[in-house]
Amino acid sequence: QLLAGDIHGESGLDGPVFEPLQSEEEAEHGVLFLVRTLMESEGDIILVPTGPLTNIAMAMRMEPRIIPKIKRIVLMGGCYQLGNVTPAAEFNIIADADAAHVVFTSGRPITMVGLDVTRKVLCYPQVVKRMEEIGTPAARLFTELMGHFNKSQKEVFGWEGGPLHDPVTIASIIDPELLVTKPMYTEVDIRSVQSYGRTNCDFFGYSHREANVDVAVDVDVDRFWDLIETGIRAYGS
Template sequence: MVRKVIIDCDPGHDDATAIMMAGIHPDFDVLGITTVKGNQTIEKTTTNALNVCQWLGLDIPVYEGMSEPMVIAGPPTEERVHGQSGLDGPHFPSLTKKKESMHAVQYLIQTLMQADDHEITLIPTGPLTNIAMAMRLEPRIISKVKEIIMMGGSYENGNVTPAAEFNIYADAEAAYVVFNSGIHITMMGLDVTRKALCFPSVVDRMEKINNKASKLFVDMMRFFIKAQHETYGWEGAPLHDPCTVAYLINPDVFKIKECHTDIEIRSEQSYGRTNCDLFNLTDKVKNTGVAIDINTEKFWDTVEQCLKMYD
């Protein structure tokens, strides 16, 4: 059965790869792409989403969303690893694809309200501001969501603070709303996404595909690997966001543990932490499937499979 999805993102090299995978795969009907401030400003993340779709020939509408968090200003944009554009590396032709006139939050509300109950899967790979705002404006959309497969959080250490991962820290209040919505969330956190390292050998492997998707992937990853090495000293670049799409294509790529997760929004030291009760220390409802391990060989096989689907 084809799964109806909306991708909510802040492209970003890894977001762009997630779009590339979902946009072509026959398991998905990508209804729309909504953008949010995160890796870069809202103007730049929207431009990046449009460029990726235009380059790949994906006829998917792009809706520009929230330019600021719900309550507290988040961390600065991530020029260190994504560059000034948010998607440095590729050189795109002149952009002719236009963003839609409707705001992303209104698009989410309208599309979900027209859907049947539990019909649409949300795939957020950036801060959760758009989704949380939509839930607050129109709570009836919650019953329309089948599930949320997201990149964000960590049951161990963060990457912005010792406690918090970037996407959650960027709008922890939004994450609090989403995690308390009653919708089941599958969380691809840093614990597994840091293992999805794109080494130069992976780039060489994908380059052999020799189509428009592999060219984009190679151009993105060569910059991304260099930036990650200069920033963190890593030899490979963690491809965080495509883990969401890879999980939906092939759940066997990941090991998941069900538990309850709370979002910390009151602590100074631990603001934005995803407190995952992996040991079931409480009797709270298990609202989250937390990814705790990844089969990297199967992950790269899945990425390669998607790239090969392009002309």
């Protein structure tokens, strides 16, 4: 099983101490929720998966009529350079590469926010201090989460600050100027051994095939942290 416990701890959110959980498990399966919600929509929903693409792929296979209802998929995953589970593959893709293949060949507009840009958004100690000084509950949660995350990233990758992978997706929707993207023909490797799960992005257009993914190639890091600070301050005291 791929759980990334070495990075996020046993709970998946190690660092803060949370109050006892009050919410209950949803009765409706996530796949059925996706199908129902998309079918009831006006084609205005952007899907933002920040984990393996299993549920979205299953929903597409169960009910293909949802596919044209998806406005865009902005996903955290993949890379056109170096992976983080193997030299070739990123965690969210290799965890279910076949599901990623289904999504990447669905024909819907896709923005791939991969490791190439999220590794530039490093949460250095001065960033943690900047957010901690805001003093709100959201600021304290950020500080506690990043304390554990930065420690594990230092141990595993040797970085002084951990990269904030997933939030870049939502940030890029809030602020369309945040990312630089490049359209590329991209396919997921689901056949090989050494490179299973790699997102093969045709950066130079060698294949002469029509681009199917807008691949993020750069990010305005200062703009990102300003957006994060605005969000943390918005939670008030």
